[in-house]
Amino acid sequence: RISDILPLEEIPIPSRLYNYTVVHQGVIKIGGMYPCLNQSPLEIDWFIDPYAPGAIQSLKQAVALESKYGSKVSVGIKIYNMQYTLAIAKEYGIGNAEMLGKYIFCASQQKNFSLFINNLNNVYTGQYVPQQELNNLANESRLDFAQLQECVANAQPVINNQILLAQYYNIMQTPIAIVNCEYMAIPQTAQQAVCFANSTICR
Numbered sequence: 001r002i003s004d005i006l007p008l009e010e011i012p013i014p015s016r017l018y019n020y021t022v023v024h025q026g027v028i029k030i031g032g033m034y035p036c037l038n039q040s041p042l043e044i045d046w047f048i049d050p051y052a053p054g055a056i057q058s059l060k061q062a063v064a065l066e067s068k069y070g071s072k073v074s075v076g077i078k079i080y081n082m083q084y085t086l087a088i089a090k091e092y093g094i095g096n097a098e099m100l101g102k103y104i105f106c107a108s109q110q111k112n113f114s115l116f117i118n119n120l121n122n123v124y125t126g127q128y129v130p131q132q133e134l135n136n137l138a139n140e141s142r143l144d145f146a147q148l149q150e151c152v153a154n155a156q157p158v159i160n161n162q163i164l165l166a167q168y169y170n171i172m173q174t175p176i177a178i179v180n181c182e183y184m185a186i187p188q189t190a191q192q193a194v195c196f197a198n199s200t201i202c203r
Helices: 055-073 083-092 096-105 111-123 131-140 145-153 155-168 189-198
Strands: 020-024 028-029 040-047 073-079 176-179 184-185
Touching: 020 145, 020 189, 028 073, 028 189, 040 055, 040 155, 040 189, 055 073, 055 111, 055 189, 073 096, 073 111, 073 155, 083 096, 096 111, 096 155, 111 131, 131 145, 176 189, 184 189
Parallel strands: 040 073
Antiparallel strands: 020 028, 028 184, 040 176, 176 184
16 A cells, blocks of 8 residues: 555655555655666666755665675766756756765765765755766865766756656656666665565565
8 A cells, every 4th residue: 555655754656657556655666667687786776866855865775785785786977957956946956956966976986886875965055056066076075077977968968867757767756766677765765675585685
């Protein structure tokens, strides 16, 4: 039952008809979806609208999952700019508003991503983050700055594809994790979704 999902953190039911099975509080098996073709490592798509409440904080949980399970899981940060980023865009322009997501996505491609996320969480207040501050965070996190800038410059087509993927899963709010292409979970229960997708990982 949908009422079994954690209160105040429920996964919204998309408008299109799907066959949903609640397998744990905060974890839904999406009917009609099949396991990812690549079974190892287990794929976790972590969708965020960067300016959505809880999105930046949830990245710590994403990093913790990879740290806990190591090479058994692969967490991919997916940017889905929705109403919160669009609200920032109204004041600062769409290009500026989208920059936070690009930096997060591109930082996730580098080994010091966890340090970047810690530093970002230390300064993030829910308000607009200027590009200069993002540059400072990147340098403080010892990211390869040239690689980061090249990625940021070319990130939009990739993010456009991530948006299409979010729409395929009919995600209506973030942060949301899609585990093994078939389980939808809130960040607090993503670990349980991993165990449902592949119980051997959690033994």
